[in-house]
Amino acid sequence: MANVKVAIRVRPPTAREGADGGKLAVQVEDKSVRIQNGKLDGRADGAVDSREKLLEFGFDYCYWSVDPADPHYASQEEVFQDLGVLVLSGASEGYNVCLFAYGQTGSGKTYTMMGTPDSIGLTPRICQGLFRSEDTFPDGQNSSRVEISFLEIYNERVRDLLRGGEQKKKASLRVREHPEKGPYVQDLSQHVVSDCKQAMDLLEEGIANRITAATHNHDASSRSHAIFTIQYTQAILENDRPSETVSKINLVDLAGSERADPHYCRDRLTEGSNINKSLVTLGIVISALAQNSQMSSSCQSINSMASEADGSTVGSHSSSLSGGGGGGAGAGGGRRHCFIPYRDSVLTWLLKDSLGGNSKTIMVATVSPSAHSYNETLSTLRYAAHARNIVNKPRVNEDANVRLIRELREEIDRLKSMLLSFEMQRNPSPSLSDERDGNLSDMVLQNELKVQQLTKDWSESWGDKTELLEKYSVDINRERAGFLINSLAPHLVTLDRDVLSTGVVFYHLREGVTHMGPQNQCEEPQIVLQGGASCEIENRGGVVTLRPLPGGCCLLNDTEITEPCRLAQGMVITLGGVHRFRFNHPAEAAVLRERRLASEVGMNCTYIDLCPLDP
Numbered sequence: 001m002a003n004v005k006v007a008i009r010v011r012p013p014t015a016r017e018g019a020d021g022g023k024l025a026v027q028v029e030d031k032s033v034r035i036q037n038g039k040l041d042g043r044a045d046g047a048v049d050s051r052e053k054l055l056e057f058g059f060d061y062c063y064w065s066v067d068p069a070d071p072h073y074a075s076q077e078e079v080f081q082d083l084g085v086l087v088l089s090g091a092s093e094g095y096n097v098c099l100f101a102y103g104q105t106g107s108g109k110t111y112t113m114m115g116t117p118d119s120i121g122l123t124p125r126i127c128q129g130l131f132r133s134e135d136t137f138p139d140g141q142n143s144s145r146v147e148i149s150f151l152e153i154y155n156e157r158v159r160d161l162l163r164g165g166e167q168k169k170k171a172s173l174r175v176r177e178h179p180e181k182g183p184y185v186q187d188l189s190q191h192v193v194s195d196c197k198q199a200m201d202l203l204e205e206g207i208a209n210r211i212t213a214a215t216h217n218h219d220a221s222s223r224s225h226a227i228f229t230i231q232y233t234q235a236i237l238e239n240d241r242p243s244e245t246v247s248k249i250n251l252v253d254l255a256g257s258e259r260a261d262p263h264y265c266r267d268r269l270t271e272g273s274n275i276n277k278s279l280v281t282l283g284i285v286i287s288a289l290a291q292n293s294q295m296s297s298s299c300q301s302i303n304s305m306a307s308e309a310d311g312s313t314v315g316s317h318s319s320s321l322s323g324g325g326g327g328g329a330g331a332g333g334g335r336r337h338c339f340i341p342y343r344d345s346v347l348t349w350l351l352k353d354s355l356g357g358n359s360k361t362i363m364v365a366t367v368s369p370s371a372h373s374y375n376e377t378l379s380t381l382r383y384a385a386h387a388r389n390i391v392n393k394p395r396v397n398e399d400a401n402v403r404l405i406r407e408l409r410e411e412i413d414r415l416k417s418m419l420l421s422f423e424m425q426r427n428p429s430p431s432l433s434d435e436r437d438g439n440l441s442d443m444v445l446q447n448e449l450k451v452q453q454l455t456k457d458w459s460e461s462w463g464d465k466t467e468l469l470e471k472y473s474v475d476i477n478r479e480r481a482g483f484l485i486n487s488l489a490p491h492l493v494t495l496d497r498d499v500l501s502t503g504v505v506f507y508h509l510r511e512g513v514t515h516m517g518p519q520n521q522c523e524e525p526q527i528v529l530q531g532g533a534s535c536e537i538e539n540r541g542g543v544v545t546l547r548p549l550p551g552g553c554c555l556l557n558d559t560e561i562t563e564p565c566r567l568a569q570g571m572v573i574t575l576g577g578v579h580r581f582r583f584n585h586p587a588e589a590a591v592l593r594e595r596r597l598a599s600e601v602g603m604n605c606t607y608i609d610l611c612p613l614d615p
């Protein structure tokens, strides 16, 4: 169990706020924020309750970023040292982590999450930190994989910010729910990156796409939510003990929160007008979760009070909210938990795990210091105080095979200690003891063999996966009912005629020459075939040529060839009448797709129709 951690950051006043005399409404001291309602200053004493005038809230972190000359000024680096390091340490332990920025428009969310070129924010610093931590394992015992996706939710539609070309035009992606992994965005592009530069390039590309959208549509920047997701998989083999964890890091820059007030939006909601449903639902979800957590903790307090018959004082888990109106905190044990309407908006559905689920979550609420923004700032502080009451249930996301190996090892240890204790108190009947010890020893041996095999399989599959992903920039997306393998390199896919064959084989055609054929016919074939003919396939800078070798029949699209022939996207190669392969050239296919769109030729067009081959 872990409470959502909440940070408040106060930005510098804008020129306009400063021009009006620069009256400030917010003060920060240690972990508390005080907000003063300046409008009540002039009223006669006694007419105003002092609590209304000055409200105080406690948080996990408070950052005063108002004036760089102030000794208490919190820079981007200081914010990273707390929040960014929290994200990185959670991810390195194998937890899902979510960091989201919430606040009114112009309060500094994007500055905190993304920053500026001169003063980078949390997201790029977290990317840097992720790859820096890689360098701390130079011995090769540790390897990891980083995959990035970046999406935007605008008017309840999900857009992939990293999809170039024709896909960019695709209006919106569907959100679906995986039975075990929870909600996900179907067809969202995942990008494997191997260094910090690649990650930063993707971040910039996504931000640029978001900004472009804003230019076409005035409200886009303040109404869209951006979610930058890093999937961080770590594999370590230490003393023959494998460990593999997958952690999802969600870094969220939300839209301006002035539209998040349910009362402000209710009319418009019913009118069906264009308001930000996600933020309204986020507010409702946060309130409901906070209320549930408070009810649970008050139930626990009641239970523990009842069980402590001696009547000693029980320290109840109290909200930090002193002026914020916790609402429902005093609920008795008889009240039901609130329903959490995650599915009412795309944002809350996608962040379901981050809010009350399997994630360590941090909220950074950004506010203006100015007295002009008193209402918005107070509303943000109240939201933030509610969010601090949410209790999540993070757990380490361990690979299922690795978990099995660990559990088998624990079983082996248990059996061994049983054996040892039997040996120490040997039974007077030696034959019975021997039989029992023999059974136990067998079980230990069998489990040890299983562990050995599983560890070997795991090491090989991790090595293969890493090599494949790194060398060929392959994306493997696990869909609910299938796998989609996207490769950028030219490759062959087997089209097996044998009805008993079940696997799908995928051969990459590396730069240079690849020999294919039976072992005895051609020298050291990289692609070994059982019988059939032999050939060579040469890939020179993306131009791929098939060269049949004497002694067998080689067909290209069912026509026999005896001379070298350039391969084109979609061609089918048949060797010796037995082995069939489809040739794919992803780069060529991308060009052809563009041409097909432009020429409006149907799906049946071939490479030759669209782009006659050079001889």
Ligand SMILES: Nc1ncnc2c1ncn2[C@@H]1O[C@H](COP(=O)(O)OP(=O)(O)OP(=O)(O)O)[C@@H](O)[C@H]1O
Binding pocket: 010, 011, 012, 065, 103, 104, 105, 106, 107, 108, 109, 110, 111, 112, 116, 221, 222, 254, 255, 256, 257, 366
């Ligand atoms: N801590 C800070 N230090 C210096 N400048 C800041 C800080 N926070 C925000 N700013 C500046 O304030 C302006 C508004 O900030 P920003 O764009 O981050 O707001 P926002 O909350 O993301 O707004 P929106 O909801 O419209 O996207 C920007 O010019 C930004 O550079």
